[in-house]
Amino acid sequence: MFDKLEDLLIRFEEIMSELNEPNVANDQARFRKLMKEQSDLTPIVEAYKEYKKCKQDIEDSLLILDEESDEEMRELAKEELNDAKARTEELERELKILLLPKDPNDEKNVIVEIRAGAGGDEAALFAAEIYRVYVRYAERQRWKVDMMSVNESGIGGFKEVIFMINGQGAYSKLKYESGVHRVQRVPETESGGRIHTSTITVAIMPEAEEVDVELDMNDCKFDVFRASGNGGQCVNTTDSAVRLTHIPTGIVISCQDEKSQLKNKDKALKVLRSKLYELEVAKKHDAEAEARKSQVGTGDRSEKIRTYNFPQGRVTDHRIKLTLHKLDAVMDGDIEELIDSLIAADQSAKLAKMGEN
Structure with missing residues (x-):
């Protein structure tokens, strides 16, 4: 799943780069296709970026707990660790749902x-x-x-x-x-x-x-x-x-x-x-x-x-x-x-x- 998410993140950055090209708007068919792909990928990419940030927060909190002796700092780190772990679990489920195959008719009248x-x-x-x-x-x-x-x-x-x-x-x-x-x-x-x-x-x-x-x-x-x-x-x-x-x-x-x-x-x-x-x-x-x-x-x-x-x-x-x-x-x-x-x-x-x- 995470290999696929990394590939989608790379593709999203490629699309953003292409959309910033000065001549892209001249080709309306290509422009519409890129905008549609960007729109489809945005919720997945945003959730994945938040997931990666939560994983980093978990590592940072664990590091503080290893090295910090101040009890107040340790309590704050524990709180942040629990919040990040809970949000990571939520995001994993969200990402699995976002990666489910889309019904091609879903956007239709x-x-x-x-x-x-x-x-x-x-x-x-x-x-x-x-x-x-x-x-x-x-x-x-x-x-x-x-x-x-x-x-x-x-x-x-x-x-x-x-x-x-x-x-x-x-x-x-x-x-x-x-x-x-x-x-x-x-x-x-x-x-x-x-x-x-x-x-x-x-x-x-x-x-x-x-x-x-x-x-x-x-x-x-x-x-x-x-x-x-x-x-x-x-x-x-x-x-x-x-x-x-x-x-x-x-x-x-x-x-x-x-x-x-x-x-x-x-x-x-x-x-x-x-x-x-x-x-x-x-x-x-x-x-x-x-x-x-x-x-x-x-x-x-x-x-x-x-x-x-x-x-x-x-x-x-x-x-x-x-x-x-x-x-x-x-x-x-x-x-x-x-x-x-x-x-x-x-x-x-x-x-x-x-x-x-």
Whole structure:
């Protein structure tokens, strides 16, 4: 590990030297590449420099304890020694986490697809509520939300909703949300006061660039139709809505959120690219089944990941056996504690896996 850290430190100094060259800004592609590499290495290099300083502090404190007879100086040295040892242990763990292989998609925007599952109208209502959870969470992160497609139910719920969240690191935070979300509560339509269980599925897909997916436009069939539902003057008057069918996979995407047919077509293609990219990633995951066992679930739509129990005001994440008694806050987009706990559990599982090898 320390050989690798020394190599990264040397590389970091090389990058800083290159960035100080007068002509580097003339080559924008090279400049961006160096800035990205510098940004990626900075937290590792800073932690490693602090680690080296702590190791030096330990040596200095031990030297004072060997040579010093003054009791007050010895007490100070012991205190500094204990602090430096404790911080060294913390930094070793931090460095191991920083050196874990990065998910290449972590910095990407995400496309979120929420679908009502078992439970009819109640599931559709819960799908709309979970959509609002992610919108509120995105607002807290200062991320931008862009609606792609929505299929509403008659009572204010969503049978299906697809939207994009634009923000640095969005995928790194939200990728753990994929799977089945279960709600337990008394529906408003239930007169007998019985608790019902309904489900929705959430899929979190990294936004796929054109370089990520080769898309043959001959495989795509576009149909246009008139948008329906709430909207301005263009609704029901122009053929602005777009239905995209990907013939090889049978994937169908409808977009009618924009007034422009061209914009709806562009959105549909974005969703299709991300779905095709997700299929590719799923194939790789299946091929690396052993690697997946060392990770907290991130992507299997059939995996039941979380239960929202309204009568008891609690949320339970089944993958890490975490229960929080703050359902109201969670439903208002305060999901940071859940996400941070999932990231920590994932890192611990990967570190344990590394220790076995």
